[in-house]
Amino acid sequence: MATDGREIPRLAAGHSRDALADALDRAGCCVIEGALEPELVDALAADMAPYVESTPRGDTEFAGSGTRRTGLVVGRSPTFRQHLALHPSVMAAGQHVLGHAHGWNLSFAHYFELFRGEPTQMLHRDTWKYGAPPFGVEVDLNALWAMTDFTEANGATRVVPGSHTWEPDRRPQAGEDIPAVAPRGSVLLYTGLIFHGGGANVTDEVRLAVNAQYAVGWLRQTELFLLEYPPDAVAEWDDELVRLIGYQPGGPALGHWRNAEDPFTAVREYREGI
Ligand SMILES: O=C(O)CCC(=O)C(=O)O
Ligand SMILES: [Fe+2]
Structure with missing residues (x-):
């Protein structure tokens, strides 16, 4: 999976705090396999099932006409509240990346369905949503939970490891992004300064994910x-x-x-x- 010597660090559930901190410092991202038991993945999908059909697909190029993002995950999913929102690995990562702030919050939680035909999303930094100059510190941490296997073919998130340390004007070149291949039940963590984007889904599978983003308390929450x-x-x-x-x-x-x-x-x- 390495490109030019860069790769997405991979950890297993039960990793040490130091290994997690090292991965996030070095690469700005990592995949933790086995972070969520299969029964909990099923339970979360069941929590959200009654709501997804009425969710419209994305209506901008960025949001994607082949993507459905269903909101209100915190309220609708007891599984999210009990097992994902405060997951120990995510809390440790949040403290490491955002602990410089007085406090930090959950900023949004969405349930993503990526359907066949969705093309690659533009590589971006999530911090662009603030429409503000670069803050000079990390302000966001993403936890993207793989609710199905993430494969290159079904649109695994494409990530540019190490791009969190780039100077503000540098942009990814072709071939610098890597698919965050991850088995179901993994969580992909990446900071707000990491270039990334959804991959193209060229399969008949629906790639399912929960995107929970955490942000420093001095910024307005997304949701x-x-x-x-x-x-x-x-x-x-x-x-x-x-x-x-x-x-x-x-x-x-x-x-x-x-x-x-x-x-x-x-x-x-x-x-x-x-
Ligand atoms: O769906 C994905 O893999 C990533 C989506 C994303 O980065 C975004 O919508 O900001
Ligand atoms: Fe994003």
């Missing part, structure tokens, strides 16, 4: 979780998950409500019937 999941909607969720979707300050004096209070109090008060 407006506090609108989707007001305090009454999250009252039964774990405290850690509630904080992770944004019920926590984003900086020493950022993301408060009322008299400069931590937004988590909104959920606690709802629970206690105040």
